[in-house]
Amino acid sequence: MSHHHSIFCILPPHMLDQVAQSGTTAQRDMAARTLAASRQIRDRRGSITTSVMRGSITATGTAQRTVYDAKFGTNLPGSIARKEGDAPVADVAVNEAYDGSGATHDLYSVAFGRNSIDNHGMNLNSTVHYDKGYDNAFWDGQQMVYGDGDEDLPASERLFNRFTISLDVIGHELTHGVTQYEANLVYKNQQGALNEAISDIFGSLVKQYQRDQTADAADWIIGEGLFTANINGAGIRSMKAPGTAYNDPVLGKDPQPAHMKDYLTTGQDNGGVHINSGIINHAFYISAIEIGGYAWAKAGQIWYKTLTEKLNSNSNFQNVADLTFQTAGEIFGVGSLEQIGVKTGWTEVGIAVVDSGGGIPPIPIPGGDGCLKGLLRSVGLAK
Amino acid sequence: MMRIIFERSGGFMGRKVSLDLDLATLPPDQADAVKLLVAESDFLNLTALPTNVSAPDGFAYSITVETGTIQHTIQASDANFPQALRPLLDDLLARARSR
Ligand SMILES: [Zn+2]
Ligand SMILES: [Zn+2]
Numbered sequence: 001m002s003h004h005h006s007i008f009c010i011l012p013p014h015m016l017d018q019v020a021q022s023g024t025t026a027q028r029d030m031a032a033r034t035l036a037a038s039r040q041i042r043d044r045r046g047s048i049t050t051s052v053m054r055g056s057i058t059a060t061g062t063a064q065r066t067v068y069d070a071k072f073g074t075n076l077p078g079s080i081a082r083k084e085g086d087a088p089v090a091d092v093a094v095n096e097a098y099d100g101s102g103a104t105h106d107l108y109s110v111a112f113g114r115n116s117i118d119n120h121g122m123n124l125n126s127t128v129h130y131d132k133g134y135d136n137a138f139w140d141g142q143q144m145v146y147g148d149g150d151e152d153l154p155a156s157e158r159l160f161n162r163f164t165i166s167l168d169v170i171g172h173e174l175t176h177g178v179t180q181y182e183a184n185l186v187y188k189n190q191q192g193a194l195n196e197a198i199s200d201i202f203g204s205l206v207k208q209y210q211r212d213q214t215a216d217a218a219d220w221i222i223g224e225g226l227f228t229a230n231i232n233g234a235g236i237r238s239m240k241a242p243g244t245a246y247n248d249p250v251l252g253k254d255p256q257p258a259h260m261k262d263y264l265t266t267g268q269d270n271g272g273v274h275i276n277s278g279i280i281n282h283a284f285y286i287s288a289i290e291i292g293g294y295a296w297a298k299a300g301q302i303w304y305k306t307l308t309e310k311l312n313s314n315s316n317f318q319n320v321a322d323l324t325f326q327t328a329g330e331i332f333g334v335g336s337l338e339q340i341g342v343k344t345g346w347t348e349v350g351i352a353v354v355d356s357g358g359g360i361p362p363i364p365i366p367g368g369d370g371c372l373k374g375l376l377r378s379v380g381l382a383k
Numbered sequence: 384m385m386r387i388i389f390e391r392s393g394g395f396m397g398r399k400v401s402l403d404l405d406l407a408t409l410p411p412d413q414a415d416a417v418k419l420l421v422a423e424s425d426f427l428n429l430t431a432l433p434t435n436v437s438a439p440d441g442f443a444y445s446i447t448v449e450t451g452t453i454q455h456t457i458q459a460s461d462a463n464f465p466q467a468l469r470p471l472l473d474d475l476l477a478r479a480r481s482r
Contacts, residue, residue, distance in 0.1 A: 136394040138440035176439040236396050274397025
């Protein structure tokens with residue numbers, strides 16, 4: 001009997017490979033078929049998903065990427081530099097945008113069964129080399145846009161590298177597209193900070209998934225590699241310890257709060273959307289650590305379902321706390337380790353979850369095993 | 384006299400960059416160059432842009448020009464920044480970013 005506590009179990013391909021290479025003929029056939037089916041619908045790079053419970057493949061669609069070059073101007077999208085299936089080009093920013101949007105597409109496809117930004121196979125368009133001295137990246141409502149940092153300044157004065165250098169930035173921008181098609185959160189105040197946090201959360205998951213890292217092994221830094229050696233900082237934001245990502249004579253100190261008592265009320269930055277997102281980021285981090293394992297598999301699943309099925313344009317911090325708690329109960333069971341982990345995350349940032357009831361009663365899992373055991377059992381390699 | 388107050392906020396990092404530029408403090412040739420950029424962009428006759436256009440992580444820009452008799456402010460974002468103002472923006476950004 002297979003276990004029932006989760007919808008998706010996500011495994012790195014080497015584990016399935018291992019299954020495919022051992023066991024009886026029938027067991028090997030099943031694992032091999034799973035691998036082959038996955039690989040048909042996925043490109044060469046990542047892991048695959050298998051739904052142990054349903055025995056079906058949930059990865060969805062293939063990426064359709066185009067990378068454009070604005071050639072240091074501001075006209076979008078610019079001229080085509082690399083399109084889907086093209087070999088790598090000489091321009092590293094072009095390749096980073098191509099690979100990064102592919103990695104982001106993979107996470108959404110494999111972990112959440114989502115077919116691109118709009119869940120209908122939307123093309124992933126990126127523009128690199130946007131403007132001169134443009135130390136930023138943004139989502140313009142239709143595509144990703146990346147500047148080259150301070151490429152126009154002498155090396156000794158540069159603060160920022162090119163923004164494609166950081167995979168979680170690419171995942172962050174693409175997730176703004178996902179949010180736009182789902183909750184469509186207002187980009188202001190708490191709604192905007194929640195919008196920002198969702199982009200950081202899934203951006204970080206893209207990086208963790210690509211690196212095959214469990215929650216406790218991940219650095220939880222957003223914008224790793226964006227700063228030049230002139231700056232004292234690990235990155236732009238830290239989900240693990242908001243407020244500690246950088247501390248530098250030129251840039252000052254990372255201003256993010258990690259608790260509601262430090263929520264910043266400001267007119268700048270649409271009400272501090274890039275500041276107060278630290279509170280939500282940290283709640284997610286704590287939940288992921290409490291739950292354990294790969295953060296995309298459970299904490300990510302809870303948030304993806306909440307984003308796509310429950311949040312609306314006006315959802316605030318309290319709403320998302322209550323709804324992620326409710327969703328964890330629906331997926332993993334009332335009082336489950338996962339639901340308690342979600343609650344602990346919110347409690348630690350100063351948000352008391354309101355329990356609206358609902359969810360499924362907890363189902364005992366024989367042996368209390370995780371995804372790997374479940375998979376092995378489903379192909380007959382474990383009892 | 385002319386004074387320019389410039390601010391760029393938002394962006395992926397949410398970091399503000401600002402500049403308060405009194406042209407009287409610049410070397411005359413530089414001051415003339417900035418005045419020319421203001422004149423060529425027809426800044427003082429630009430009307431306010433729709434403010435509801437903000438792209439996630441896009442920058443928000445605010446430029447205020449004060450003369451002896453007039454004060455005029457334009458606010459725009461990466462999503463709707465007027466092309467005519469780009470040369471002036473580039474100049475102000477270069478000054479604000481240099482240390
Ligand atoms: Zn499982
Ligand atoms: Zn963002």
